[in-house]
Amino acid sequence: MSTLAAADLGAVLQLVPVQRAGIALLLAAVGLPVIGVIIVGLDIMPVRFAMMHVALLGIAVGLLTGLDPMLCALVACALSAAGVAPMARAPGGLSGAMGLLMSLAIAAALLVLAVSGVNAAGAFALLWGSILSVGTADLVVLGVLAVVVPSLFWWKRRDVALLLYDRELAECSGVPVRLLTTALLVLVAVAVAGAIKLTGALLVDALTLLPALAARRLGRSLWSITLWAVGIGIAVNLTGFLLALWLDWPPGPVLVLTAGAVVLAAHLVPERRNSSWRAPASVPPASLPSSH
Numbered sequence: 001m002s003t004l005a006a007a008d009l010g011a012v013l014q015l016v017p018v019q020r021a022g023i024a025l026l027l028a029a030v031g032l033p034v035i036g037v038i039i040v041g042l043d044i045m046p047v048r049f050a051m052m053h054v055a056l057l058g059i060a061v062g063l064l065t066g067l068d069p070m071l072c073a074l075v076a077c078a079l080s081a082a083g084v085a086p087m088a089r090a091p092g093g094l095s096g097a098m099g100l101l102m103s104l105a106i107a108a109a110l111l112v113l114a115v116s117g118v119n120a121a122g123a124f125a126l127l128w129g130s131i132l133s134v135g136t137a138d139l140v141v142l143g144v145l146a147v148v149v150p151s152l153f154w155w156k157r158r159d160v161a162l163l164l165y166d167r168e169l170a171e172c173s174g175v176p177v178r179l180l181t182t183a184l185l186v187l188v189a190v191a192v193a194g195a196i197k198l199t200g201a202l203l204v205d206a207l208t209l210l211p212a213l214a215a216r217r218l219g220r221s222l223w224s225i226t227l228w229a230v231g232i233g234i235a236v237n238l239t240g241f242l243l244a245l246w247l248d249w250p251p252g253p254v255l256v257l258t259a260g261a262v263v264l265a266a267h268l269v270p271e272r273r274n275s276s277w278r279a280p281a282s283v284p285p286a287s288l289p290s291s292h
Helices: 003-013 016-042 045-064 069-089 093-116 120-127 136-155 157-165 167-172 177-194 202-205 209-218 224-248 251-266
Strands: none
Touching: 003 016, 003 224, 003 251, 016 136, 016 157, 016 177, 016 209, 045 069, 045 093, 045 120, 045 177, 069 136, 069 177, 093 157, 093 209, 093 224, 136 157, 136 177, 136 251, 157 177, 157 224, 167 177, 209 224, 209 251, 224 251
């Protein structure tokens, strides 16, 4: 990097919106990769896409009513996740519920935007992210997630490990499976909605799923995989954000490509024998991977 480029980058880093964006990405790197571990462990990939559509509906309702669109998106995602949680009990039930939720949410959002005459461009713009417009409320949401998600994960680490390993085994072991599943789904939904402004809903995987996928190749237990995911999230967010500022490129795509490069690099490392925390129900409890 030339001296001039370094000076320009230094000047950009003095701007308040840039500093807020950097803080937001650091906070996101603490909580959201743990959410990615949960998504991979529970095998609930469709939840991300469904929550993107629900968030759009919440944003549309916010624009219509004059309320904060992001707050409406958070509430809509949380309520939707809690509502479909009971369907997670049946095999494949959650995937079908998320498909239905996705269709209904996008249809309702388009109807609200069309009937109300609200500018649809404003609603869809939020789906592409606007990291430099991060405000105090966004930092509060990300800060709460950065505290609540790891704390819950640590506090209930044994129950979470059993649930991610095998649902039936967890139920037989006295884990409150229904309540824990609902709590995890709500956290996933709120995290997706909370990260929308950073990368946009379409690129939220850079902050959640991709660090978890890389960490799965490097960790030896659920807890080490989680620590790897957070570490990778911090490194990716800082590197991608600084690179985007230096090149004057959109931060969202740069973060995704940076995280994707880390995932590809991690897959060059030979997979460790017990790096997966999920296993068939037929495996005896004695072989359950450690959560520490």
